[in-house]
Amino acid sequence: MADRNDNEPCFSRIAVIGFGLIGASFAAAVRQRWPQTELLAVDVDDATLQSALSHGWATAVARPESPEFKRYVQEGCDLVMIATPVGAAEGYLKSLAAWGYGGIVTDVGSTKARISAIAADVLPHPENYVPGHPMAGSEKSGIAGARPDLFKGAHWILCPDAAMPAEHFPRLHELVTSLGARVVALPREDHDAAVAVVSHVPHFVASSLVQLAHRHADEQQALMRLAAGGFKDTTRIAAGSPELWCGIAFDNKEALLAGLAEMQQIIGQFADALNHDDKAALTGLLADAAEVRRALPAAWVPSTERLLEVRIPMEDRPGVVAEVTTVASSVGCNIQSIEIDHVTEDSAVLSLILTDEGDVGKLSVHLINAGFSVSFNPLTAKEHAHV
Numbered sequence: 185m186a187d188r189n190d191n192e193p194c195f196s197r198i199a200v201i202g203f204g205l206i207g208a209s210f211a212a213a214v215r216q217r218w219p220q221t222e223l224l225a226v227d228v229d230d231a232t233l234q235s236a237l238s239h240g241w242a243t244a245v246a247r248p249e250s251p252e253f254k255r256y257v258q259e260g261c262d263l264v265m266i267a268t269p270v271g272a273a274e275g276y277l278k279s280l281a282a283w284g285y286g287g288i289v290t291d292v293g294s295t296k297a298r299i300s301a302i303a304a305d306v307l308p309h310p311e312n313y314v315p316g317h318p319m320a321g322s323e324k325s326g327i328a329g330a331r332p333d334l335f336k337g338a339h340w341i342l343c344p345d346a347a348m349p350a351e352h353f354p355r356l357h358e359l360v361t362s363l364g365a366r367v368v369a370l371p372r373e374d375h376d377a378a379v380a381v382v383s384h385v386p387h388f389v390a391s392s393l394v395q396l397a398h399r400h401a402d403e404q405q406a407l408m409r410l411a412a413g414g415f416k417d418t419t420r421i422a423a424g425s426p427e428l429w430c431g432i433a434f435d436n437k438e439a440l441l442a443g444l445a446e447m448q449q450i451i452g453q454f455a456d457a458l459n460h461d462d463k464a465a466l467t468g469l470l471a472d473a474a475e476v477r478r479a480l481p482a483a484w485v486p487s488t489e490r491l492l493e494v495r496i497p498m499e500d501r502p503g504v505v506a507e508v509t510t511v512a513s514s515v516g517c518n519i520q521s522i523e524i525d526h527v528t529e530d531s532a533v534l535s536l537i538l539t540d541e542g543d544v545g546k547l548s549v550h551l552i553n554a555g556f557s558v559s560f561n562p563l564t565a566k567e568h569a570h571v
């Protein structure tokens with residue numbers, strides 16, 4: 185990684201399967217940032233494929249059953265991204281296995297447990313599958329809603345594991361950050377419960393709010409016209425594709441059910457406080473939520489000055505990249521860049537550049553307790569540019 189020239193794309197021949205909102209936005213961003221990248225769009229919809237070509241977001245297109253798809257994958261494709269609705273991923277993992285594809289496979293699906301289990305089961309080299317999930321999107325569907333800046337400022341989850349070849353993570357990290365997103369490394373087994381709380385339950389709550397208003401709109405014709413900013417802010421996502429969200433819900437059924445049950449309890453606490461005329465309890469619940477919501481930054485601000493280099497020798501220890509990056513994310517540290525510096529043929533140093541966020545003290549304690557020998561070196565952004 186360290187000796188690649190800055191204008192050389194991290195991947196030169198990519199296939200994106202499912203060229204809708206997320207797949208086409210990813211392709212658009214890649215082709216804008218790395219115009220020399222070859223990119224095959226695969227989709228069941230012919231109009232989508234036409235649009236992919238006319239936008240210049242794909243250099244070639246294929247329907248899933250077309251021999252062109254197999255040929256492209258077998259002839260030097262170095263990244264396959266699965267961006268279909270979650271239920272369609274399994275068939276593609278099986279095809280990639282049957283075609284002997286040996287490159288990196290990632291995906292953007294909103295759930296990770298089922299696809300990870302399938303990948304482990306069907307791929308001859310499951311270590312080449314690195315689950316991904318951009319935490320950005322929209323209520324729009326299909327290529328018509330796609331845009332190259334969709335991921336700017338967003339967090340993009342990657343789920344490395346101990347079996348993943350160490351070099352895969354820095355390559356994907358560079359790709360994702362080059363599109364303006366930030367990587368959060370998360371163990372794949374933690375993913376679905378986490379997104380149930382911050383994404384899947386909110387979607388069903390937004391749909392419930394619209395259901396509530398709609399029921400009353402029948403009695404009172406003007407009601408929907410009264411829906412102002414508050415209603416619109418809390419319900420935008422309810423306009424998303426019902427089929428897509430039904431697939432996500434069944435893929436993450438247990439965590440979603442647990443989250444919805446907890447949500448009912450929380451709503452129950454509000455109702456109880458009202459029922460008991462308990463103003464202090466009601467204000468307390470509202471105040472807790474307001475404090476947390478106000479602390480949420482509207483957007484992250486990239487740090488420019490105070491950077492910290494962390495160097496960790498990697499000899500004789502598999503899974504270092506997954507372990508270190510997931511610990512860093514769990515204490516809120518942001519890895520701006522990550523490289524593996526090969527010192528000798530069989531020794532290497534993992535080098536991270538952290539921005540000035542998160543708890544570096546905790547990171548250091550975690551890493552030292554986990555048996556790593558770590559060195560920290562403060563850098564200025566200027567110095568980093570010359571590293």
Ligand SMILES: NC(=O)c1ccc[n+]([C@@H]2O[C@H](COP(=O)([O-])OP(=O)(O)OC[C@H]3O[C@@H](n4cnc5c(N)ncnc54)[C@H](O)[C@@H]3O)[C@@H](O)[C@H]2O)c1
Pocket residue numbers: 201202203204205206207226227228229232248267268269270272292293294295317318319320321322323324325326327425428432
């Ligand atoms: N919508 C969001 O906000 C959002 C955000 C992050 C991740 N995701 C995830 O990204 C994935 C894609 O979602 P999207 O919003 O882009 O959906 P979308 O409906 O906009 O696009 C899906 C695309 O896949 C194509 N497709 C459907 N079945 C296919 C098949 N069997 N083979 C090939 N192509 C097929 C469709 O024609 C369409 O072009 C999903 O797994 C979703 O969970 C969505």
Ligand SMILES: O=C(O)C(=O)C[C@]1(C(=O)O)C=C[C@@H](O)C=C1
Pocket residue numbers: 293294318319320321322323382383384421
């Ligand atoms: O519509 C948006 O703004 C989104 O961020 C969409 C959103 C979300 O609400 O969490 C939807 C599903 C995903 O898997 C990721 C992102």
